Amino acid sequence: MPVMQYREALNQAMREEMQRDERVFLLGEEVGAYNGAYKVSRGLLAEFGPQRVLDTPIAELGFTGLAVGAAMAGLRPIVEVMTFNFSILALDQVVNGAAKMLYMSGGQFGVPMVLRGPGGSAHQLAAQHSQSLEAWYCHVPGLKVVMPSTPADAKGLLKSAIRDDNPVVFIESEVLYGMKGEVPEGEYTIPLGVAEIKRPGKDVTVIAHSKMLHVALQAANELEAEGVDAEVIDPRTLRPLDTETLLQSVKKTNRAVIVEEGWSFCGVGAQIVDILQQQAFDYLDAPILRVTGADVPTPYNKTLEHMAFPDAQRVKQAVLRVLYKA
Amino acid sequence: MKSGSTARTVANTTDANGGEMYASSSLEARARRLDPSLLKDLLENMLLIRRFEEKAAELYALGKIGGFCHLYIGQEAVGVGAISSLGPDDYILCSYRDHGQALARGMDPRVLMAELCGKVSGCSKGKGGSMHLFDKRLGFYGGHAIVGAHLPLAAGTAFASRYLKQPRVTVCFFGDAAVNIGSFHESLNLAQLWKLPVVFICENNEFGMGTPIEKTASILNLHERACAYNMAHAAVDGMDVLAVRESVAEAVERARNESLPTLIEARTYRYMGHSMSDPTHGIYRTKAELEEHRRRDPVKRFISALEAIGVVTQATVDEADRRIRDVVEQAVVFADQSPEPSPEELSTDVYLP
Numbered sequence: 082m083p084v085m086q087y088r089e090a091l092n093q094a095m096r097e098e099m100q101r102d103e104r105v106f107l108l109g110e111e112v113g114a115y116n117g118a119y120k121v122s123r124g125l126l127a128e129f130g131p132q133r134v135l136d137t138p139i140a141e142l143g144f145t146g147l148a149v150g151a152a153m154a155g156l157r158p159i160v161e162v163m164t165f166n167f168s169i170l171a172l173d174q175v176v177n178g179a180a181k182m183l184y185m186s187g188g189q190f191g192v193p194m195v196l197r198g199p200g201g202s203a204h205q206l207a208a209q210h211s212q213s214l215e216a217w218y219c220h221v222p223g224l225k226v227v228m229p230s231t232p233a234d235a236k237g238l239l240k241s242a243i244r245d246d247n248p249v250v251f252i253e254s255e256v257l258y259g260m261k262g263e264v265p266e267g268e269y270t271i272p273l274g275v276a277e278i279k280r281p282g283k284d285v286t287v288i289a290h291s292k293m294l295h296v297a298l299q300a301a302n303e304l305e306a307e308g309v310d311a312e313v314i315d316p317r318t319l320r321p322l323d324t325e326t327l328l329q330s331v332k333k334t335n336r337a338v339i340v341e342e343g344w345s346f347c348g349v350g351a352q353i354v355d356i357l358q359q360q361a362f363d364y365l366d367a368p369i370l371r372v373t374g375a376d377v378p379t380p381y382n383k384t385l386e387h388m389a390f391p392d393a394q395r396v397k398q399a400v401l402r403v404l405y406k407a
Numbered sequence: 408m409k410s411g412s413t414a415r416t417v418a419n420t421t422d423a424n425g426g427e428m429y430a431s432s433s434l435e436a437r438a439r440r441l442d443p444s445l446l447k448d449l450l451e452n453m454l455l456i457r458r459f460e461e462k463a464a465e466l467y468a469l470g471k472i473g474g475f476c477h478l479y480i481g482q483e484a485v486g487v488g489a490i491s492s493l494g495p496d497d498y499i500l501c502s503y504r505d506h507g508q509a510l511a512r513g514m515d516p517r518v519l520m521a522e523l524c525g526k527v528s529g530c531s532k533g534k535g536g537s538m539h540l541f542d543k544r545l546g547f548y549g550g551h552a553i554v555g556a557h558l559p560l561a562a563g564t565a566f567a568s569r570y571l572k573q574p575r576v577t578v579c580f581f582g583d584a585a586v587n588i589g590s591f592h593e594s595l596n597l598a599q600l601w602k603l604p605v606v607f608i609c610e611n612n613e614f615g616m617g618t619p620i621e622k623t624a625s626i627l628n629l630h631e632r633a634c635a636y637n638m639a640h641a642a643v644d645g646m647d648v649l650a651v652r653e654s655v656a657e658a659v660e661r662a663r664n665e666s667l668p669t670l671i672e673a674r675t676y677r678y679m680g681h682s683m684s685d686p687t688h689g690i691y692r693t694k695a696e697l698e699e700h701r702r703r704d705p706v707k708r709f710i711s712a713l714e715a716i717g718v719v720t721q722a723t724v725d726e727a728d729r730r731i732r733d734v735v736e737q738a739v740v741f742a743d744q745s746p747e748p749s750p751e752e753l754s755t756d757v758y759l760p
């Protein structure tokens with residue numbers, strides 16, 4: 082199986098889907114001539130031309146809204162936001178537009194589009210360029226929210242997102258773009274709404290998405306030396322959430338730790354806790370713990386920044402606590 | 408009559424202060440050039456909107472229509488004139504003040520009234536309401552209730568026409584207050600930059616809710632905002648259905664043949680409050696002011712012009728009015744008798760399978 086970077090896997094997914102379906106097009110800042118701010122769209126302009134790969138003005142609201150309208154009229158846009166921090170400017174078009182069009186129109190107008198780009202913390206980019214906003218999108222009925230953690234998932238999930246008839250918010254990880262991994266060639270899709278057990282285990286369930294998956298896996302490996310066998314699950318799609326896989330795991334391990342980079346208050350993990358306590362209350366042997374980003378804007382200073390986000394050490398601590406070993 | 412560097416002109420426009428723009432002689436002159444049956448259709452369309460909206464106000468008072476309900480009375484000439492210049496495949500997008508355009512486009516008044524009453528037989532199954540009218544078959548791409556937010560959507564449907572090489576033009580209606588929001592500017596820039604076949608129609612009824620436009624816009628010739636984007640633009644008497652029709656027709660042609668956008672400012676006036684919860688006058692305008700504007704009533708003016716050139720008589724107008732009132736009554740009966748959406752409808756149409 083070919084080994085490639087996460088960004089290359091995303092590129093391959095877009096390329097294949099654009100070859101497969103002429104209605105698919107890409108628009109965003111610097112996606113064409115510049116090959117994308119993070120080089121995810123490399124070569125697409127050359128292959129598909131300026132009709133299908135469009136460099137936009139810096140006007141997130143405008144070009145995202147344009148994509149919503151184009152989707153209503155039968156196209157399948159992929160909107161690249163340079164980072165999800167800037168997607169906030171387009172939020173009205175996503176939340177009030179894309180997410181609600183089908184409902185408001187009594188089922189007449191679906192909005193098959195993908196809003197994608199990097200999200201999450203990045204190195205020393207400070208408060209406005211380094212944050213996790215997936216919980217915002219997860220809150221909204223009508224949207225799907227996908228966050229791949231590996232190159233293979235990136236490809237399989239993006240292809241499914243592009244084929245999905247609903248608006249999909251597809252949040253990549255800024256710091257995973259260079260990550261390498263095996264990626265199946267050609268037709269390879271992963272259904273949205275299906276979690277994956279990334280590391281089977283029996284003692285505790287650790288749930289983590291996007292780059293926190295790797296933090297969780299590191300913690301799990303270190304815990305093995307201490308005799309703890311952690312099961313690590315990546316939901317991959319946050320909405321709709323694969324609650325079944327999470328529940329089955331928790332019913333087996335009786336303990337759960339949820340890791341996310343985003344803020345704790347009203348975070349993704351808060352929702353997962355709610356689901357687990359309602360549907361697996363009798364199976365739980367300990368309160369569910371969450372490891373989250375600090376409840377502050379992201380600081381620039383390296384030391385402070387490091388303190389602001391979960392690391393393997395904190396995940397280990399939480400796991401040991403739910404096992405009453407710490 | 409101004410556009411960017413290309414000095415493109417749009418018919419029926421004059422200087423900012425009106426002048427001959429509001430002369431009824433021009434309405435008559437235009438009417439003489441048109442087929443009488445078309446003129447009668449336009450008049451009946453305007454009358455239908457007027458009677459429909461009067462009835463909607465009644466039903467609102469009775470509690471049969473809820474929520475926000477924005478009436479089109481006074482602005483009929485804009486929607487009817489503009490939409491009469493479109494082809495059957497063209498796209499229409501509106502703000503929340505969308506009943507008039509829906510009727511002008513040929514939406515069945517019964518289906519519209521049912522939507523206002525929240526019935527499942529409504530155009531959006533009762534799930535959209537007054538502000539969210541949709542009908543895909545009519546090319547009616549919504550009623551949108553965030554000020555200015557549908558301008559990017561209109562750029563998007565126009566983009567789709569260009570992308571798919573379809574000769575479908577998009578017409579987008581919005582109020583004067585929308586010219587101050589970012590989405591207006593982002594959309595106009597994109598439309599001109601990417602040569603999108605779209606006609607932006609600003610219905611300048613002088614107020615955004617209770618705030619007069621002078622208090623919110625730094626230039627009052629709102630159509631001149633297009634200059635910033637090198638876009639063709641025009642002002643037109645929005646109380647003259649034929650002037651609107653001509654102006655929009657020219658813009659539609661530009662969109663269809665040259666794939667270029669236009670901004671049209673239709674100078675109009677609303678006779679009712681901003682919405683049904685707003686009084687017609689008192690707070691932000693006087694009764695005298697309102698009465699003054701009523702003298703430009705687009706429906707009455709059109710009737711006078713058509714009488715003057717012998718296309719209608721008082722008797723034929725009365726007869727048409729009776730017929731239309733009956734159609735509106737039927738719409739109420741239909742809405743009344745239509746069922747509520749079933750409880751399952753609460754959670755359908757959230758996602759496509």
Ligand SMILES: Cc1ncc(C[n+]2csc(CCOP(=O)(O)OP(=O)(O)O)c2C)c(N)n1
Pocket residue numbers: 502504552553554555581582583584585612614615616681
């Ligand atoms: C972004 C946004 N802000 C505020 C409102 C509340 N609001 C609804 S209509 C309106 C006035 C708009 O006036 P105008 O654009 O002139 O249109 P008109 O109602 O006169 O047709 C306001 C402030 C809104 N719907 N959307």
